Amino acid sequence: MRDVAVVSFVQAPSVRRDPARNEVEILMPVVSAALEQSGIPLRDIGFTVSGSCDYLAGQPFAFVMGLDAIGAWPPIEESHVEMDGAWALYEAWIRLQEGDIDSALIYCFGKSSMGELPEVMSMQLDPYYLTPLWPDAISMAALQARAMLDFGSHDEREMASVAARSRRDAASNPNAHLSGDFDVDVLLKEPYLVSPLRKHDCPPISDGAAAIVLVAGDKAREICERPAWIRGIDHRVEAHQLGSRDLTVSSSTALAAEQAGGRGGAFDVVELHAPFTHQELILLDALSLSNGARVNPSGGALGANPMMAAGLIRIGEAAQRIMDGSAARALAHATSGPCLQQNLVCVLEGE
Amino acid sequence: MSDPVTGIITPVRLEYTYTPGVAASRFLKRIASKEIVGQKCPRCAKVYVPPRGSCPKCGVPTEEEVTVADSGTVTTFCIVNIPFAGSVPVPYVSAHILLDGSDIPLVGLLQEVAAEDVRMGMRVKAVWVPDEELAPTLLSIKYFTPTGEPDVPIEKIMEYRDA
Amino acid sequence: MELCGVIGIGQTKHDTARTDVSIAGLVREAALRALEDAGLTWSDIEAVVLGKAPDMFEGMMMPELYLADALGAVGKPLLRVHTAGSVGGSTAVVAAHHVQSGRFKRVLTVAYEKQSESNAMWALAPKIPFQQPIVAGAGGYFAPHIREYIRRSGAPSDIGIKVALKDRLNALKNPFAHLRMEGITLEQVAASPVLWDPIRFLECCPSSDGACAMVLASEDVATRNEPAWVLGTAVRSEPLGMAGRDEINPRAGRDCAEAVYAQAGIKDPRNDIDCVEMYVPFSWYEPMWLENLGFTEIGTGWRLTEDGVTALDGDLPVNMSGGVLSSNPIGASGMLRFAEAALQVRGRAGEHQVDGARIGLGHAYGGGSQFFAMWVVSGEKP
Numbered sequence: 001m002r003d004v005a006v007v008s009f010v011q012a013p014s015v016r017r018d019p020a021r022n023e024v025e026i027l028m029p030v031v032s033a034a035l036e037q038s039g040i041p042l043r044d045i046g047f048t049v050s051g052s053c054d055y056l057a058g059q060p061f062a063f064v065m066g067l068d069a070i071g072a073w074p075p076i077e078e079s080h081v082e083m084d085g086a087w088a089l090y091e092a093w094i095r096l097q098e099g100d101i102d103s104a105l106i107y108c109f110g111k112s113s114m115g116e117l118p119e120v121m122s123m124q125l126d127p128y129y130l131t132p133l134w135p136d137a138i139s140m141a142a143l144q145a146r147a148m149l150d151f152g153s154h155d156e157r158e159m160a161s162v163a164a165r166s167r168r169d170a171a172s173n174p175n176a177h178l179s180g181d182f183d184v185d186v187l188l189k190e191p192y193l194v195s196p197l198r199k200h201d202c203p204p205i206s207d208g209a210a211a212i213v214l215v216a217g218d219k220a221r222e223i224c225e226r227p228a229w230i231r232g233i234d235h236r237v238e239a240h241q242l243g244s245r246d247l248t249v250s251s252s253t254a255l256a257a258e259q260a261g262g263r264g265g266a267f268d269v270v271e272l273h274a275p276f277t278h279q280e281l282i283l284l285d286a287l288s289l290s291n292g293a294r295v296n297p298s299g300g301a302l303g304a305n306p307m308m309a310a311g312l313i314r315i316g317e318a319a320q321r322i323m324d325g326s327a328a329r330a331l332a333h334a335t336s337g338p339c340l341q342q343n344l345v346c347v348l349e350g351e
Numbered sequence: 352m353s354d355p356v357t358g359i360i361t362p363v364r365l366e367y368t369y370t371p372g373v374a375a376s377r378f379l380k381r382i383a384s385k386e387i388v389g390q391k392c393p394r395c396a397k398v399y400v401p402p403r404g405s406c407p408k409c410g411v412p413t414e415e416e417v418t419v420a421d422s423g424t425v426t427t428f429c430i431v432n433i434p435f436a437g438s439v440p441v442p443y444v445s446a447h448i449l450l451d452g453s454d455i456p457l458v459g460l461l462q463e464v465a466a467e468d469v470r471m472g473m474r475v476k477a478v479w480v481p482d483e484e485l486a487p488t489l490l491s492i493k494y495f496t497p498t499g500e501p502d503v504p505i506e507k508i509m510e511y512r513d514a
Numbered sequence: 515m516e517l518c519g520v521i522g523i524g525q526t527k528h529d530t531a532r533t534d535v536s537i538a539g540l541v542r543e544a545a546l547r548a549l550e551d552a553g554l555t556w557s558d559i560e561a562v563v564l565g566k567a568p569d570m571f572e573g574m575m576m577p578e579l580y581l582a583d584a585l586g587a588v589g590k591p592l593l594r595v596h597t598a599g600s601v602g603g604s605t606a607v608v609a610a611h612h613v614q615s616g617r618f619k620r621v622l623t624v625a626y627e628k629q630s631e632s633n634a635m636w637a638l639a640p641k642i643p644f645q646q647p648i649v650a651g652a653g654g655y656f657a658p659h660i661r662e663y664i665r666r667s668g669a670p671s672d673i674g675i676k677v678a679l680k681d682r683l684n685a686l687k688n689p690f691a692h693l694r695m696e697g698i699t700l701e702q703v704a705a706s707p708v709l710w711d712p713i714r715f716l717e718c719c720p721s722s723d724g725a726c727a728m729v730l731a732s733e734d735v736a737t738r739n740e741p742a743w744v745l746g747t748a749v750r751s752e753p754l755g756m757a758g759r760d761e762i763n764p765r766a767g768r769d770c771a772e773a774v775y776a777q778a779g780i781k782d783p784r785n786d787i788d789c790v791e792m793y794v795p796f797s798w799y800e801p802m803w804l805e806n807l808g809f810t811e812i813g814t815g816w817r818l819t820e821d822g823v824t825a826l827d828g829d830l831p832v833n834m835s836g837g838v839l840s841s842n843p844i845g846a847s848g849m850l851r852f853a854e855a856a857l858q859v860r861g862r863a864g865e866h867q868v869d870g871a872r873i874g875l876g877h878a879y880g881g882g883s884q885f886f887a888m889w890v891v892s893g894e895k896p
Contacts, residue, residue, distance in 0.1 A: 025404050028412065042410060049750075055575035058367035060637055061598060062567035064881055068753045071410015073514070075766035077773075078751035078885075079604060082569065082576055082596040091593060091608060097615035098515045115367045123575035124364070127631070128536060131574075132361045219370065237582045237592040246584075255589060317441030337579040342592065357533035358631075363573055369642050397757035407753035427665075429652050429657030430711035438650075442711075445650045447658055448793070454757035466711075471665065505665070514758035 004096045005220040005227030006323070006348065007213050008037035009316035013175045014208035014304030017113035024069040027109040027209040031070050035105065036212035039223055042071055045213075046101025046103060048078045049092050051085035051108035053308050055123050058114055066109060073293040077101075078313055084108065085210060085312030086235075086273075086334030086344050092214055093233055102216045109209035110308035117205050117251060117307070126240060137338070138202055141195040144247040144276040144339040154281045156196060160187040162277040163200040168244065170299025175313075178204040178303050203275040208306025210313045228330070228348045229321035230345045232260030235344035240337070247339055253286040256345040257331075265347070268327035269295040271314035272332045277302045282340065283333060293331070297321070311335065315346050368385075374404030375406060377416070379487035385479050389453055391415045398455040414421070419452035421492075424503045426456050426511070432467040442466045444493035448495055449511055456511075462494040472502035518613040518744040519736025520856040520891065522552025522729030523771040528692035528841035531630035532723040533753075537572060539586035541626050544725035545585060546845075548622065552729040556586035559729070563594040565605025565625040566845030567880075570637035572628055585624060597749075598742075599793065601625065602726065603878030603887030607747040609730050610889070614744075621733040626725035627843035634721060650710065653718060653796065655882065657710035660798040663762050664712065669801060669816035671712070675703045677797035677819055678717045678839060684826055685836025687865035692722045692841040719780025724843030728852045742856035742891040745873070746777030755883045761883045767806040768884040775808070778890035780873070784809050787890070789831045789858050789868045790824075791851035792877040795838045798845045800824060803877065804832070826866060834858065834866040842882060850879025852889055859893040 002098035011034040012026050018279065035042060042048070048070075052062045063080040072078065081087050085108025092104035118136035125131045148154055161184050172178035190198045220227040236259075239245045257263035263286075270293045274280035280295070296302075298317040301310045311334025318330035328350045336342040371379060374390060378401045381388045390402035390413035398417050399405065406413055428446035431438070444466050447456035461469055464476070475495040485491050520554035524547025526532070532540055541564075541569035549555060562585050564578045574580065578587075578594035585592070597604040602625040609623035638652075664671070682698045695702075698716075699842060706716035707730030731741065750770035752759065759765075772782070780786040792807070794800045810818055818824055824832035833839070835854040838847050857863040863871075872894060878887045 018378070019370065020373055020553050022370045022375070025372045028405050028410075031444070032410070053575065055365075055567050058369065059642060060364070060570050061881065063596070064598070064754050064884075067751055067884075068407040068755055069405045069410070071408060071749055072753050073405070073408040073756060075752040075764075075769050077749055078597075079595065079608060079749060080597050083578075087593060090591075094608075094611050094615045094617060097617060098611065100515065109369070114369065115365055120365060120575070122574070122590040123365075123569075124577075124579055126580045127361065127572070127574050128359060131363075132359065173742075235593075236589060237579075237587050238830050239583050239588050240580050241583070252589070336576070341579055341582070355534075361573075395757075399755075399757060403755070407756040408758075427658040427662045429654060429661060429713070430651070430708075431654055432707065432711065433651075433709045436563060445654050445658070457753060471661075505837060512758055512760050514760060 002097050002099060002216055003229055004093055004214050005229045006319035007105060007215045007220050007224040007227050008034050010034040010037060011313050011316060011320065012208050014177050014206040014306050015205065016177055016204060018207045023109045023111050024065045026207065027066055027107060028069045030209045030211045031107050034213055034228045038213035040103055040213065043074065044273050045103050045105045047092055047095045047104040048076050049088040051083050052089040053082055053110060055120055056110045056307055059127060068164050073134050084308050084334050084336055086315055089114055089212060089312060089315060090235055090344060092229060096214060096216050102219050104137045104214045105209040108309045108312050110306050111204045111207045111209050112307045129229050129235040137165050138194050138197065140338045141276045142197045143242060145196050147247040148282060153213050153248060153285065156182040156188060157184060158281055159201055159277040160184045162280050163187060163308060166296055166302035169297050170303025173298045173303060176299040176303030177206060179299060183298060201277040203301045203305035206304045208309050209306065210309045210316055212312060212316055224323060225349050226323050226325055228322035230346060231349050232347040234259035237342040240341060242339055250282050250286040250340050250343060253343040253345065255282055256343050257287050260345045260347050261345040262331045263347050264288045264290055266291040267329050267331045269293060269297060269318055269321045269330040270295050271318040272296055273301055273311045273314045275305055279340055304314050318348050322348055352357050372404060376404040378402050383485045383487045385485065387419050387421055387450060389417050389419050391417050397454040398452060399455055400450055400457060417452065419450045422498060423448045423450035424508050425471055425473040425475060426508050427471055430470055444469045454511060460494040463496040470502060472505055472508055474500035476497045515614045516616045517612045517733035519741025521731045521736050521739035521741045522548040523853045523857055524551060525550030525690050525850060525853065526724045526728045527690050528580055528722045528724030528843055530722065537628050537631065538581060538812045540617045540628055540723060541581055541624050541725045542584050544727035545624050548729050550726035554620065554729060559586060559622045561591040561612055561621050562587040563593045563595065563605055563609040563612065563621060565601040565621040565849065566627055567598060568600055568637060571632055571634050573632040574786050578658050596884045597714040597880055599844060599880030600848050600878040600885040600887045602846050602850065603852055603876065604749055606728060606747055606849050606852045607887050607889065610744050610747050613730050613732050615883050619735050621726065623730060624725060624727040625846040625849040627845040628723045629721045630723050637762045647815045653710035654715050657713045659761050660748065660796065661712055662801050663798060664748055667813040667816055673801055673819050673859040674717045674797040675700060675818040678703045680825055681833050681837045681839040683836055684866055685840035688835045693720050695842060698845055703800055712795050719795040719838045719842040722841050722843040723863050724841060724846050726853050728853055740860060742859045742893060745890045745892050745896055746774040747889045748773035749887045752884050754884050762802060763806050763812065765884045766884060767879065770888050771807045774890055781892065783807065784830065786873060788871040788873050789834060790875045790877065791833055791835060791854040793848060793879050794836055795842065796831060797839060831868050834863060849889060851878055852876035856891045859891050861893065874883050
């Protein structure tokens with residue numbers, strides 16, 4: 001495996017709704033800042049890959065708007081995944097393994113506020129059996145939470161604790177927009193939104209963007225004092241139909257973590273892309289970490305959840321803590337699809 | 352066995368609130384007063400109409416606003432002979448129009464001219480909707496129509512392709 | 515970089531509406547054929563790379579999630595690529611990188627479009643209040659550029675007709691082709707209605723349901739399967755709305771060709787390459803891309819067409835399968851070009867086989883002539 005590291009990470013401060021800027025205007029300063037931080041101009045970047053989603057933008061070819069904003073001239077080697085930016089990073093990492101190029105720019109953006117997000121998310125279901133029933137994203141997550149509670153692996157108090165901790169941590173993250181000091185007992189007295197989920201168990205709807213620069217080998221050391229080396233990265237998908245998988249566990253996370261060399265490991269920091277509180281509990285079970293790692297010091301997706309970027313931001317947040325010297329080993333996770341259908345795990349280390 | 356199901360229809364209705372963005376908002380507001388405003392790249396000096404707040408070539412923000420003419424030159428075109436829902440009656444001409452002062456053609460409808468008389472290099476100008484119908488949308492320009500000025504030589508109009 | 519070979523190729527019968535299969539059934543049809551060709555089963559596949567054009571074409575957001583089961587991807591990495599019309603080609607390139615990176619030995623790549631499941635015209639033109647409505651369709655986008663090409667090159671006006679006839683006749687030799695027009699003549703193409711002057715109806719691609727799949731494998735696995743060896747892959751993108759851009763001879767296309775030739779050790783494409791599957795959705799794009807790809811001097815691409823060089827029995831056959839003009843499941847159209855090039859160098863193209871084809875070029879483009887993907891394949895191990 002070729003050594004590849006995150007050398008720069010920039011995100012737009014997430015907001016509930018950016019009323020003035022379009023996606024590209026949110027993205028542009030992020031990409032420029034990430035490139036500037038790396039010291040590599042776009043023309044010297046070996047490979048560029050982005051993540052975005054037409055159904056969020058409400059129009060086809062959302063990624064073309066992004067390409068038109070970054071200065072892709074002379075023409076660049078470029079790709080796009082209709083997935084969270086974390087998978088764009090995976091594609092870049094694969095590309096960097098071949099050895100002929102040394103750097104990659106990854107960017108992603110999403111204005112989740114433009115449509116009715118829970119309904120928009122119904123469009124990603126089986127078009128014959130599920131979408132016609134319009135199960136919204138929160139109701140699907142509630143089914144999973146109910147399965148977990150009934151199985152007995154966790155309870156509602158643990159879920160509320162995840163919410164309280166995440167919102168408290170989000171307060172010290174200038175890029176998060178849902179934060180506060182909440183008491184678990186008070187939270188548990190709140191009414192259900194979609195039983196067994198209360199409002200605090202659900203993520204905010206966020207507009208945002210993020211960019212990462214990856215650099216291979218010694219070049220990364222030249223650019224960055226403490227590059228965040230990718231020691232392992234893997235992603236796995238599960239069956240789509242909720243009825244054909246065990247919703248109380250995340251087998252694809254366990255498998256991806258195993259492959260990435262993270263399962264059962266010891267980490268200083270873990271950044272999990274768990275939009276719903278119960279999903280953090282399920283993910284932690286799947287990871288079986290061996291020590292008391294600090295989980296989601298950024299506040300996670302419960303503090304800001306810009307679709308298509310929230311996963312890449314987890315990798316960025318984890319890498320940032322290695323780059324700033326506050327962590328030596330970190331694990332980042334991204335998810336896609338209803339009820340944690342698809343999961344990516346990335347293990348990062350300092351020197 | 353009964354007949355196989357070969358399709359189902361699921362009506363989908365999704366509502367979005369689009370954000371034109373900072374650059375386009377300024378452009379659209381000025382369109383409502385019959386003014387076409389582009390943005391000039393601080394690096395390559397190209398003028399973009401409509402503006403998008405950045406230069407696609409240089410990747411830098413564009414802020415300087417430049418008012419361009421509502422007249423220009425047809426760089427190329429096609430004659431549309433098949434009707435689309437919401438289109439004007441066929442045949443009609445869809446033309447690339449390089450407005451005077453702009454460095455990138457925009458696509459516009461040509462009217463008040465027979466399709467077979469349209470030429471590359473033809474000079475055209477915007478015909479605006481009546482003042483009371485002006486709004487922050489490109490639809491404020493009803494269409495373009497020939498000015499009657501002499502054509503611009505082809506070699507001259509192709510100079511804009513200089514990337 | 516590890517060597518990569520194409521060991522399995524499959525495609526569906528392409529048609530206006532494949533009402534006999536669901537979207538899952540369609541992709542499976544192609545994938546199973548590719549697996550069978552490779553002599554593998556689902557469990558042999560280590561990763562799946564899926565490509566298709568805009569989600570709104572079928573009214574499904576991120577369809578890889580729903581298709582995970584049908585593609586045998588459960589428990590495996592599954593990536594979804596989208597680079598507009600070039601996506602089928604880009605997807606194959608991403609899949610090749612999976613093998614070339616040394617991380618995977620057997621990768622399944624699939625691309626599809628089932629345009630009959632939704633309304634593509636609607637999908638391409640959402641009514642966004644402050645944007646100018648698109649009132650002319652895809653032909654309306656490309657026709658002005660074709661007019662400009664004709665002006666620049668001084669090409670006779672019947673070149674587009676000749677390309678269309680050639681591709682439609684080639685399609686008769688391809689059992690998977692969507693449009694198979696028995697007895698088609700030059701006169702019929704010439705007499706077909708001019709939809710977007712200068713584009714005639716029979717000079718246009720259809721709208722198809724269809725899928726294409728390939729199994730790509732590492733050197734040790736591929737050697738046993740008479741593969742098409744991947745000698746080079748390249749992708750290049752340039753901005754859509756850039757002042758001064760030349761959409762007729764885009765730099766991204768030229769750069770992409772240069773990069774893929776350099777990797778494949780091709781110095782003189784006209785002589786070194788035996789056959790080409792290029793993305794020609796409107797017939798005039800054959801001469802345009804012949805120039806952009808460096809097969810001939812700028813302004814002379816039409817002469818190759820006129821002289822029969824690009825015919826199936828010509829010196830440089832182009833679109834032996836009938837091309838995009840005969841089958842256009844958009845998301846798969848690029849991958850079909852890549853797969854057909856591979857079929858040729860494996861000597862398995864059946865009736866539309868080019869005798870002795872050793873080196874083939876697969877080409878795809880997308881967006882406003884701004885996204886390019888290419889690969890060069892060979893029957894001989896490099």
